[in-house]
Amino acid sequence: MKTKIAVIVFPGSNCDHDAYYVLKEIFNVDVGFVWHKETNLKDYDAILIPGGFSYGDYLRTGAIARFSPIMDSVISDSEKGKPVIGICNGFQILLECGLLPGALINNIEIKFLSTNVILEVSSNNSIFSNKLNIGNQLKMPIAHRQGNYIADKNVLDKLITENRIVLKYKENPNGSMHDIAGICNKRGNILGMMPHPERACESILGSTDGKKIFESMLGNI
Amino acid sequence: MKAKVYIKYKDGILDPQGKVTSNALKSIGVNSIDSLTIGKYIEIDFDDITKEEAEKITNDSCKKLLVNPNTQTYTYKIIS
Numbered sequence: 001m002k003t004k005i006a007v008i009v010f011p012g013s014n015c016d017h018d019a020y021y022v023l024k025e026i027f028n029v030d031v032g033f034v035w036h037k038e039t040n041l042k043d044y045d046a047i048l049i050p051g052g053f054s055y056g057d058y059l060r061t062g063a064i065a066r067f068s069p070i071m072d073s074v075i076s077d078s079e080k081g082k083p084v085i086g087i088c089n090g091f092q093i094l095l096e097c098g099l100l101p102g103a104l105i106n107n108i109e110i111k112f113l114s115t116n117v118i119l120e121v122s123s124n125n126s127i128f129s130n131k132l133n134i135g136n137q138l139k140m141p142i143a144h145r146q147g148n149y150i151a152d153k154n155v156l157d158k159l160i161t162e163n164r165i166v167l168k169y170k171e172n173p174n175g176s177m178h179d180i181a182g183i184c185n186k187r188g189n190i191l192g193m194m195p196h197p198e199r200a201c202e203s204i205l206g207s208t209d210g211k212k213i214f215e216s217m218l219g220n221i
Numbered sequence: 222m223k224a225k226v227y228i229k230y231k232d233g234i235l236d237p238q239g240k241v242t243s244n245a246l247k248s249i250g251v252n253s254i255d256s257l258t259i260g261k262y263i264e265i266d267f268d269d270i271t272k273e274e275a276e277k278i279t280n281d282s283c284k285k286l287l288v289n290p291n292t293q294t295y296t297y298k299i300i301s
Contacts, residue, residue: 060289067286096289103291110237148235150292175235 003221004030006044008074008090010065011036015051015087019198023048026201027214036068045221046083047074049090051143051196061104061146062092071097083127083217084190088144091182091192100183100192101159102151108175112145116206118170119181119195125163126184127220128191128213138209140200142173142181147194149176149183162186167193222267224279226287226297229260234292263287275299 005023009016016033023031034041041047054065065071071093078084078099086094094100107113121129121136151159156177159165167182174194182193197210230236236258243257265282267275279297288295 059287063286063289103289105235105292106237108235108237110241150234152291 002030003045003218004032004043005046005048006032006034006041007048007050008070009033009035009050010052010054010068010093012054012056013050013052013089015089015196015198018196019048019050019087022198022201022210023214026211027218029218034070036065036070039069039073041070041073041077041082044082046085046217047077049074049084049086049093050198051088051090054089054093057089057146060096061089062094062096065089065093066096075099078185078190081187081189083221085128085213085217086190086192087196087198088142088147088194091194092146094190094192099190100185101155102149102183104146104194105148105150106146107144107148107173110145112143113147113173114141114143115173116141117173117181117195119167120170121166122168123163123166123184126166126188126191128184128217129166130188131216131219132212136212137170138167138197138200138212139207140195140197140210142195144174144194147174147176149178149180149194151177159183164188166191167195222270222272222275223300224263224265224267224275224297225300226263226265226279226283226295227260228263228283228288228293228295229258231292231294260293272299272301 119138121132168179172179197213200207200210239258
């Protein structure tokens with residue numbers, strides 16, 4: 001049976017169609033948009049929480065989306081080991097709902113950053129990076145204003161000792177502690193990342209390195 | 222019954238809006254400002270409930286949604 005991936009859609013999501021297109025057209029898997037009011041993800045093998053401005057970023061990025069009805073299923077399915085990838089605003093939502101630790105605050109230079117960055121794989125201890133080698137460099141875009149990762153010392157120590165910092169910026173664009181661009185949970189089935197792998201899957205867009213993250217995930221399903 | 226909730230960044234958390242605004246005040250000649258931080262102010266109007274109930278609802282709301290304990294702290298006043 002074909003792999004089936006859920007792309008969660010919140011009011012204000014705007015990278016949902018990019019993610020859908022890439023998974024369907026480039027990876028040839030079944031994809032379904034799942035509206036945030038739905039409550040069941042059992043037909044899906046993996047979950048993608050896309051970028052955008054869910055609920056207009058009101059209150060704090062991801063703070064309201066975290067209480068959407070679908071999130072109970074995201075949390076319970078992730079606890080069973082289902083792959084969950086949160087990209088950009090999706091990462092912010094994963095932090096707000098506590099599936100990943102820490103927070104994302106304003107970029108150090110305050111500006112909205114929209115540019116290509118070079119990432120370095122710093123852990124292959126997740127299902128999204130276990131087909132990659134430590135030190136591999138990936139080029140893909142960022143597009144965010146609140147991508148500056150912070151956490152207290154205990155959390156940072158834990159992320160390091162448990163080998164959960166999956167992606168680091170080669171040149172830190174936003175002030176993130178330890179140059180963090182993406183982290184995973186202890187089990188390695190939940191990844192949150194600020195850069196957009198779904199925008200780097202075709203050479204016409206300037207890079208195909210984003211494919212490696214999805215290939216790694218799909219290779220584990 | 223009304224709650225006035227004040228939310229601010231924890232000490233040490235980057236507050237670029239506060240920093241830029243502080244610099245802007247200096248640039249127009251307002252001196253003697255050591256630091257300035259920009260937070261959020263939320264007003265909640267309640268139904269006819271007791272002060273204790275209002276405090277509980279305010280605290281619960283802050284903990285569950287209004288405040289991110291990783292980056293923010295809050296204080297509040299309940300006004301009859």
